[in-house]
Amino acid sequence: MTETAAPPKGHDVIQSYLRTLDASPGVYRMLDDQSRVLYVGKARNLKARVSNYARPSGHSGRIARMISETASMMFLTTRTETEALLLEQNLIKQLKPRYNVLLRDDKSFPNILVAKDHAYPQIRKHRGRKASKGAYYGPFASAGAVNRTLNQLQKAFLLRNCSDAMFESRTRPCLLYQIKRCSAPCTGYISEADYAASVRDAERFLSGKSTDVQEKLAKDMAAASEAMEFERAAALRDRIRAMTQVQTAQGINPRTVSEADVIALHLEAGQACVQVFFIRANQNWGNRDFYPRTGSGAAEAEILEAFLGQFYDDKDPPRQILLSHGIENADLMAEALCEKRGRKVDILVPQRGEKAELIAGAARNARESLARRMSESAAQTKLLRGLADTFDLDGPPARIEVYDNSHIQGTDAVGAMIVAGPEGFVKSQYRKFNIRGDDLTPGDDFGMMKEVLSRRFKRLLKEDPDREGGTWPDLLLIDGGAGQVSAVADILGDLGVEDVPFIGVAKGVDRDAGKEEFYRPGARPTALKHNDPVLYFVQRLRDEAHRFAIGTHRAKRSKSVSRTPLDEISGVGATRKRALLAHFGSAKAVSRANLADLKAVDGISEAMAQTIYDFFNARG
Template sequence: MTDAASGSGARATDAPPFDGKAFARGLSLAPGVYRMIAADGSVLYVGKAGALKKRVASYFSNAPRPSRTTAMLAQVARMEVTVTRTEGEALLLENQLIKSLKPRYNVLLRDDKSYPYVLVTQEPWPRLALHRGPRHVPGRYFGPYPGVTAVRETLNMMHKLFRLRSCEDSVFRNRSRPCLQHQIGRCTAPCVGLVPAREYADAVRRATLFLEGRSDDLARELGEAMEAASARLDFEDAARLRDLLTGVRSMQARQYVDGRAAELDVLAVAMQGTQACVLLLAFRDGRNLGTRAFFPRTNGSDNPAEVLAAFVSQYYAEQPPPREIVLDRAIEDVPLLEEAFGAAAGRKVQLRCNVRGERAGYVDLARRNAELSLATELGSQAAQRARMASLQALLGLDAPPGRIECFDISHTMGEATVASCVVFDQEGPVRGQYRRYNIAGIEPGDDYAAMQQALQRRFRRAVEAPGTAGADATGEAASPPPHETARGRRPDAVLPDLLLIDGGAGQVAQARAVLDASGIADQVMVVGVAKGEERRAGHERLLLPDGRELRPGADSPGLQLIQQVRDEAHRFAITGHRGRRQKARNVSRLEDIPGIGPRRRASLLKHFGGLAGLKAAGAEEIAKVEGINEALAGRIYATLHGLQEAVPPGAPPRTT
């Protein structure tokens, strides 16, 4: 790839306008990516081209163009191009740049949720589980699924059929007897050795065949194994295989498309003005995995085909495409997309529209669901705007807050203290900018110190980098205040309009002290949210900066918004605290003792029935376990009871 640029990086107001025709004349007919850049350096638009010269020149011809395009071109100060070897490379580079630069006039796919997968871990006794987030756990990932419900239904069915473990490794390693999952027939209890390794490996392999969509191969294998078991008069094994085959056949019969097991996605777009919804209806191995609605940021575009094309390009650049993608309308660059998706998937991928038969019915279903989802989203946005307006009036603000942050502290008797920060803007929660802070170096249970530490860490970078230039609603270049709503920008580099503190006067005083010390107290409004009588919802007290105390009541839409933000901060803090606490408890203290390896640790836990039984035992009892001598038993006892020195067997326990 090669890069080229033209124009000034920071054009003065009296500089001549950008000459797009002259710039286009200097380009080649090679494929590549072009970037339109404003005078303040912000990227206006990123596009791909099979022939850069023709594509860029089309923007500056005398042909009629939409008002949105005219407004964009009026802001162009310079352009940059990157030449690629193929159009497929240009498509990939375009998607990468859109994702990283978030241009002002591109349609942007946004989704606050990570996609759910079915995970089969890579270990001696693999685990079958739901997975969301970064794929750092070794193993095979199957998906993505449209929603968590589809994953849970799949897992529920597979645990019944293949009886693979679902427990975490910390539980699996420390079991001394089978759990409830084994008793109800959903696990073969490999944790206590009730299933041979070879039989468990066969179950994993068969589950993988099912997840790969090779149900016919699996059914044929099970039929042959059942006949072989019958021939050797092993009727118990034959009956087990018969039941498994019956379960697989019943799943195969649930739903087919055009009489065969299909692998396809159906996409439909609905629009009202510049608000858009793209609905995905997914089929894998003939099974309908359900629907999922996406609400891309159109950035002023009112063209459904353009929105759908941008969605297809960006979504399947990150997710593995199925063999067939059915669209409710024609889009541009279909051959290019098919070539790029096929190269990434290693097989043919087909994009189709104007379909007939069952597929036409599914397109109609997706279109109607897209319209319904868009209407629901617009209704929720209207309610959100009404609550924002009520909050503005309640707090006496000059304008509705563009960015709200709320902090909360969670711990259990001072253990594993975690602070949460959640972010809301005028569209609702911005989950990608949520943050948690693990609090350390304070007196356990000191909520004031915890709040102070969290706020200092939050606003440190905001003070160093208060914000950058943006654009107003008309698309003109502007220099917004540092607290502007900025989805996609670094959350720690902007300031909120409104800072909510879950707590009373003490926590609010800590927040004000941190803001005063940072020199930003006049830029952020701090409001405390104190619980009302008997902790009843709707009776909260709002502590304002001027010392006033408000009790809006449960009917106030503004208070309802504050409750939503506060409850979300509370939920996010508790989730982080529980995870941190469980992680600390899952790490066995036996692992820190020299001389205790996996085999001795397993023997100890099996002998005493778990860590609780081991802690209740004396040093003499510990020494009776095979492979544990008296000196080692003393070290184990001392470690488990927090003693600084080993306690010899027979000696009375010493306190610290």
């Protein structure tokens, strides 16, 4: 019997591609013998770049390992090297190759929106695509940074943050007017012209012209005081104070940098932290830390270059990007970002002056953040080992999935799944499940758990049957006792999944925290000592799952409460719904209206009035 020869790998495979390549720019992919992508790279000259990999020596340990695993390659040519750079970063984000630097936490950032689709513009937090008509100010590093700024802007400029529907329905001012956070335009307490002036002042402040605004308000305050309008003077004084508090809370307010992202990297023991400060309108609008995967040993320049390409893939770059370390292709990256933005973008590595001070501050934050994360990671690793020892697992679990349900007497039922691992909670992997089972008895927790787990594992079996994607759990934690554990065993057994361990966590005596009992198939229930770190760890996991389930349930309930029969009528969107409710007062009154009354509503055509009338008559 002859053995099948292993497919060739390494330099010889790479060498074989050289005769088919030319000097075109493009992107290459290196694949292993299972056709999994190991690495994605770009080149100004594909043949020259690939010939470097074909050499048997002169490579770093990381590149040498990658070459030794390469069984095949793929190529895409582009017109320019800039196109190759953009395509490379897109492919890295999609394919997540093992040897590339990968930005793992790339959420969108919130902005402040001054909406311009209403006579009295609303000011609010906005996240996502900039589709609404209005002026956007940002990005801010976090929702907390936006909320703090909005809170002070409300005090300073008394702009409304209520929805248009709420605005139209008010007959007297709300609490925000009473606590001096809004000028109550909804009830005519301020003229359209005066409100517009406040909006202009707020926008000037958000554009960096805070000194001008404060000087104007100071003059108005002095004039009011001289005219013995002491109440107005006090109100203006409060507005100036609120603006000052915004600047004080920001901490850093550079004089010579009006618009920049300050990006600093700290690399230690193969782990990296990238700290980003957002400077807009000469103000610090917050900072965020990122922990990119370093591609098995990449250096600072490669990590920062990959970070920039992936970070700005779906974000508008600022005028300046200040870096703690130089990157190899700074001119090329600047050109790519210029094309994206439509105007010049400078990438700088400052050595002196205020810009260097900003970088030094960001670098200090990156160093401290990485030290905290490494400390937390060591503690987390110890807890995972303790969990494995306590419950006789094969090894420390890399992925723990925790499940919980939430409902009120069976209504608006949702299932929730949270994920934890060596780096703590993995919030990007959290999932919610709207319970669909029409045959479930209200409050049937067993039935809900069966639906959730069936949907979860059927998807895993379909999308990752070979368990190579890192999405299969090493441990399940279920909220419940013997009954839930038995139900889970039946569910997984029916699906043919028999090697995923699971544990039921029940509240125990008097439902007190600390007296939890743990249930496993075929074993007696156990408890842990009150001060056992593993017990605290499991409590944290369970509480996080409960928090997420409750939050998801509340959001679903809130949405269902706000729904009316009008939502079911084809052609009745938010604007027509608002007009009907404003005219009739309630959905019930709309359902009782005759055809002539429906036609009298602004924005309701004769045909739409007939549709609405027929809808309610058919229901009756």
